[in-house]
Amino acid sequence: MLLLQVNTSGANVSLVLFFGTIGMLALTIGLIVFIIFHQRKVIRYQMTLQKMEQEQQKMLLNASIRLQEEERQRIAADLHDDAGPLLATARLYLNENLVNLDKTTQLQSIYNAKQIIDDTIQLIRNISHSLMPPTLKNFGLESAVNDQFQKISSSGIINASCRFHDYKERLQTDNELIVFRVIQELINNILKHSNASFIHLTQNTNGNKFYIRMHHDGKGITQADFERMNKSAAGLGLKNIQSRLKVLHGRIFFEKDASQTYYKVTIELNREDNQ
Amino acid sequence: MFFLLDITYITYIITIIIFLIFLNRNRNTNSIIIFSYILYSLTNDILTEKHILSKIGIDSNFLLYVFTIIEFLLLFIYLFLFLKESRIKKFLLITAVIFFVIAAYNFFENNFKSFKSVDTILIAVSSIILIIESIVYLFESIQNPDIDFIYSKPSFWVVVGIMIYFSGTFFLFLQYENLSDSDKKSFWIINMICFILKNIFFSISFILKPENQQISNVDDYYLNKIE
The missing domain is CATH 3.30.565.10 (Histidine kinase-like ATPase, C-terminal domain)
Known part of the structure; x- marks a missing residue:
């Protein structure tokens, strides 16, 4: 700084001043532009990361919802396809005509219905055990x-x-x-x-x-x-x-x-x- | 030349009007410091230009000398309030002390009266310290994991104004004493242009919402800026 003051004289002073000012302004503007672009880059990177994290969260949420739905469908299918027909069959054995049948047939029907109800209990227990x-x-x-x-x-x-x-x-x-x-x-x-x-x-x-x-x-x-x-x-x-x-x-x-x-x-x- | 001088005064007035229009968002210490600086700068320019105080024995050069000190003080405080790194703050405080020591030395050296119109050393030291402080501010800003763009902050535009003005006029004030009278007049345009730019940047800072009123939440950011 002091050297610049001492060594420069006459026309050189104007030259130093002109190019010095241009140089300083160029450096300043360059630095400001660099800062702006660098920060934009960093923010865009942060936003991308944020977005990716949100997408992953969404995927995890979707996966857990799908699994929950699959589980519900499986339980519904077990109840509908297995427990439903079993109970319907048991009901058939215990129909209203049972009282009009002979005693041996009545006992056989009741025994069969009991067997089916036991199977249904077991089935429901299995479903319950699979849940907890x-x-x-x-x-x-x-x-x-x-x-x-x-x-x-x-x-x-x-x-x-x-x-x-x-x-x-x-x-x-x-x-x-x-x-x-x-x-x-x-x-x-x-x-x-x-x-x-x-x-x-x-x-x-x-x-x-x-x-x-x-x-x-x-x-x-x-x-x-x-x-x-x-x-x-x-x-x-x-x-x-x-x-x-x-x-x-x-x-x-x-x-x-x-x-x-x-x-x-x-x-x-x-x-x-x-x- | 006079045309540029007029524009300088117009930019002063525009900046003051903008401050008053957006008074609600400028009711904070930082904006008030800059507004005070602009008011003081305008007053000083009028006083020195018209030699108003010469009648009561106060030299215009003395006013310019005091202006350099007050200008440094206000801008230094403004930037200092934004800095976080304690070691850098300590360093800057030491540089400020050096500045005031030089100012005091010049004051006694000039026997309280025969001041130069441009105190080269004092202005150069002031420019260097303020430019360093501005650079530190910019680097601290980009290290901050804040989601806001730097140019949405009022302080950024003040810093840009300070940097453009002090870097643009650095060599002018440094070489001022070596210039011939005609060169002084022609190169004074640099000072005016930088001054106009500084006032424009300060006006932008008054228009923008202060940092503490801006969106900092990422979700809000997405809602407001992406969609």
Whole structure:
């Protein structure tokens, strides 16, 4: 600054002043334009992110609504196709002419009607159990998962085992049901798509964190696949898992074991939020 | 030359009228600082132009000297109120102290009377500090994860005005003493043009809604700006 003052004289002064002013103005305007365009770019990026997040939320919501509708349709079909005809048949056995029939036929009809009513009771119980497993309600997540794994294992198709290491304090009943549904969905996926020969589930805690980890030796997915499927229209079950875990503020990780032999799925929950 | 001088006065009046029209949205410290600055600037220009106070022994150059200090003080406070980074604020405070030390030194050096019409060093220091402060403001603004566009804020237009004026006139004031009388007159156009631009930008700032009355919610943003 001072150098400029000392060294310049005469015509040079005008030249320095002219180009200096032009240069300063160019720099200032350039800086302002840069700031405006940079900020516009950042805002557009934020808006895109926001929009993507909203779209994903919408997809998750749609997935959960569709699943709910499918569940309702299944229950309606079970009631209409199975319980309805059974009760109609029982009614036939107990028609008004029953009093006019001989005693043996009457007894036979009553016995048949009783059998059908028993079957209907069993059917309704099954439907009710599929909505809320009684083991889960009465004995908790550990027993319900054990029960589920025993049933799978006893089918002989796949070797299923589970071990809960630290489950003295149960999660809230509603949250247990959500975790159980997530486990069911994961098992369902493994059975349907992976061709695995075994599934192993372990439960652990670490400080405030609650973990459930499943291993299997079939064909699985990685976190990248999970995120990709979550953003696409496919993968209804995975979206359902995501939306259920969102309720619990939980997270899920899909990864391939370091040995490249197994696939791992880890569910992570905060104990304080869910107990 | 006189034509530009007239335009300068017209822009002053327009800025004041705009402030009064949008008085409701300008009832805040920041707008009042800028409005005070414009009023003071207009008064000072009239007083120095017409040599009104010369009759009572107050030199126009002294008025210009005081104007440089008051102008720096008002604009420095205006920008300082927007800054967040404490380390930068401390640094700027130190630079402001340096400015006032130079101002005081010049004051005593000139024996309270023989002031130059343009105090090169003082104006240059003032310009550098205000330009730095403006740049800091702009960089803090783009780092803020706010959804509002920077040019929708009144403070942005004030900063643009300050930057354009002080960068445009920086070399003029720096070289002013080395210029011949004819060059002084011809180059004074730069000052007038920058002054007019500054007043226009300040007028824009008075038209815009203040930051605290703007949409900050993302959902509102979508409703108001996208649809």
